[in-house]
Each structure stands twice: as structure tokens, then as C-alpha cells.
Amino acid sequence: MSSNQKISMVHIGLMKTATTTLQNLWLQDTRVSLVHKGLLQIIQKARVTGRSAKSGAAVPLQWQYDSKPEPGQHIVLSQEALSTAYINERASKADIKRFQKAAAKILSMIVPSPKILITVREPASWIKSIYNQSVKMGGIDTFPDFLKMEKDFIKQSLNIVDLKETWGEFFGKENILVLPIELMRNNKALFFEEIFKFSGVPVPDLTVEIAANPSMKEEHLKLMKRFNEWVDIFTRYGIYQRQIPQQVQQALNIIRFAVRYSLESPSAELLEKVADTESRLPDCDIDLSHIDSEFLSKIRVSYQKVLIDNDFYGFRDLYCGQ
Structure with a gap:
């Protein structure tokens, strides 16, 4: 990393919030230099730290450019694996919280004062999609078993209060923007205009066909x-x-x-x-009615705390269940 290169924004996910689409849009924009794979060393260090009660985040690491930026380009770091970890690994909430703090702390040591973008998705829809991702990554659970065995992973990954406070501790809460991915589906121009106003990252060409990471049928x-x-x-x-x-x-x-x-x-x-x-194969039993209503309500409370006096671009009720 060059010391005279300014980082415009760090996008930390969540997973399954059209992150692949966003990354591909930035990748094809000549005004932006995207860093994605170059963050893997940091993520691996944070994963090791998350599994240990001892802090292992004090050793400075470096991220690598995916491709060398040109003068004047906006540098965007985007990696959904910065927001959560250990899918299919039966991790505890404490493990995931340590990972989240380690990821934010390591990045704060090597990235000067960027803006932090968090993209989110309506909780029940996210849970269904992350189950799909779980199977694509080697999972063997049915949907009901996934809800039971990965309960801590789901709850902590969707704890937007914790995530915002953790990253705010190192970068300042005023430097964090939370955007619903439903806004991008309904109004792409407004979605990217909000990012531009927040970080200066330009609005990409929205007419380009972009590959995504689709849920498997x-x-x-x-x-x-x-x-x-x-x-x-x-x-x-x-x-x-x-x-x-x-x-x-x-x-x-x-x-x-x-x-x-x-x-x-x-x-x-x-x-x-x-x-x-x-x-001839049994279904995975993917039915949102399997999600415990009390469990989902607790997740929605996290959004209620974050979205006080915030219409959330018209999606507040969708997230808060009101």
C-alpha cells in the first residue's frame, strides 16, 4: 500500500447483500480501484484472533492492491467477509464478536480514516439466502437444522447494533453509512448517489450487465x-x-x-x-415459517435501535417488523 494513496471507502458487507454485484460495478469503473482479494490476509488474521480469547490483532498487517491504482482513482476496499465469519463452523457469538473487533482493529491500523459502508438486507430474506450460501460452501444441514445449529452465527451476523458500535469504535460512528440493499433494487441511481454523497465514490455506469453471486435454485x-x-x-x-x-x-x-x-x-x-x-432427493425444507418468531423479533429490535427517527429510505417497517 502506498502511503500517499487515500482510501475513499471500506465496504464490509453484510454477506448476501449483492456484494458481488457491487464489486463488479466498481471493478468495471475506470474511476475506481477495487481491493477485494487483497484483504484476505487481514481476514485470516482476524479469524485466528476470533477463535482465541487472547487478542492477536496487535501485529500490523498489509493489504495488497488487486491491481495497481492509477493516479486520481478512488480506492474502494470491499470484502463481505469483514463483517462476519465461521459459517458452518458452529461458532459462538463470542467468537464472532472477537472476529468483528479484530477485523476492525487491524484495518484501522493500516487504513487512514476511510468511510465505512454497511449494506444490509431484510432479516428473514437474509437468513434464507445465507442458508443457500451455507450449502454452496459445503453445509449439510436442512434449513430447520441450520436455524438451530447456526443460531449464534445468524444472530451475531445480523446484530447491526454491535457491528456499528464495533466499527464506530475504530473509525467513528459518523463515518458509517448503513444502506438497505432493497434500495438498490428499487432505485439504483439513489442508492449510488447516497454512496457518492457519503464517500465521494462516483456513481458507476448502471447500464452495464453485471455478474452476480446468485442463490442456487x-x-x-x-x-x-x-x-x-x-x-x-x-x-x-x-x-x-x-x-x-x-x-x-x-x-x-x-x-x-x-x-x-x-x-x-x-x-x-x-x-x-x-x-x-x-x-428422488428429500427437500432442504426451506420455509420461512421455521424461523422462530421470537428469535426474529430480537433481530428486528437491533434494527429498531439503529433506525430510531430514520425512515431508512422507506424500508424501516420492512426491517423492524412494524
Whole structure:
């Protein structure tokens, strides 16, 4: 990182809030230099810190440019994995809170006074989408089991009060903007104008076709889940027998990605070949009625505290459940 380069904004997610779309829009904008992959070292350090009761965030790290910025470009750091961690890892709220604080602290040591953008999504919709992501990343739970086993992950990831206070501690609450992703769907121009007024990052060309990270269709998701179960059985047996070389584990990860991306955008030939198998697999039981109403109400209270006297661009009732 060059000391004379000013960071215009850090976008920390949340996950599943059209972050891939945002990143691709900034990536194709010649006025912006996007840093995404270059933040992985920081995230990994914060992940290690989150799993330990001892603070490990005191050692300064560096982020790397994905591509060298040109003079005058606005530098935008965008990485949804800065907002939460440990999906499918049965992490506690304490683990995730330590991760969130470590990520903010490390970044504050190496990034001079940026604006912080947090994008959010209506809680029930987010929970459904993050379950989809869980399976794409190797999860084997049905939706009801995911709600039970990953309860702490869901609650802390959606604790907007904690997230805003944590990042505000290091960057100042006045330097944080929370935007609903529903605004981008309804009024892209206004969404990006708000970002421009907040950070100076210019409004991108909104006519460009942009790739996204789509949720997998439910009929394909159950096949992805079954594949994950096969891998899990193989891995557990191999670990028990101490017979899984590192190269085999790496190969399994590559195969999982190949299966995932094939099912996200399946060809007509693939659809024909998997149709019979999919028809015989049990559903993932994705029904929002499985979300405990009291649990969801507690999440909505977090938004009520943040959105006091704030219409939230017309989406306050959607988030707060009123």
C-alpha cells in the first residue's frame, strides 16, 4: 500500500447483500480501484484472533492492491467477509464478536480514516439466502437444522447494533453509512448517489450487465447438499483412519467448487442428467415459517435501535417488523 494513496471507502458487507454485484460495478469503473482479494490476509488474521480469547490483532498487517491504482482513482476496499465469519463452523457469538473487533482493529491500523459502508438486507430474506450460501460452501444441514445449529452465527451476523458500535469504535460512528440493499433494487441511481454523497465514490455506469453471486435454485440445492454429505462422510472416515492426504482434501475442495458453479448455471444437458436424481432427493425444507418468531423479533429490535427517527429510505417497517 502506498502511503500517499487515500482510501475513499471500506465496504464490509453484510454477506448476501449483492456484494458481488457491487464489486463488479466498481471493478468495471475506470474511476475506481477495487481491493477485494487483497484483504484476505487481514481476514485470516482476524479469524485466528476470533477463535482465541487472547487478542492477536496487535501485529500490523498489509493489504495488497488487486491491481495497481492509477493516479486520481478512488480506492474502494470491499470484502463481505469483514463483517462476519465461521459459517458452518458452529461458532459462538463470542467468537464472532472477537472476529468483528479484530477485523476492525487491524484495518484501522493500516487504513487512514476511510468511510465505512454497511449494506444490509431484510432479516428473514437474509437468513434464507445465507442458508443457500451455507450449502454452496459445503453445509449439510436442512434449513430447520441450520436455524438451530447456526443460531449464534445468524444472530451475531445480523446484530447491526454491535457491528456499528464495533466499527464506530475504530473509525467513528459518523463515518458509517448503513444502506438497505432493497434500495438498490428499487432505485439504483439513489442508492449510488447516497454512496457518492457519503464517500465521494462516483456513481458507476448502471447500464452495464453485471455478474452476480446468485442463490442456487432449491431443486439444485438439495443435490449440492447431498454431494456435501458424501464428501463429509468420506472426510470423516479418512480423518478417523488418518488416511486423507492434503492433496486429496484440496482436490475435494476443487470438485465442490466445480459442482457448485455447474449447478448455479446448469446447461440443458446437465439439467436433463440430474433431473431424475433430484426428483428422488428429500427437500432442504426451506420455509420461512421455521424461523422462530421470537428469535426474529430480537433481530428486528437491533434494527429498531439503529433506525430510531430514520425512515431508512422507506424500508424501516420492512426491517423492524412494524
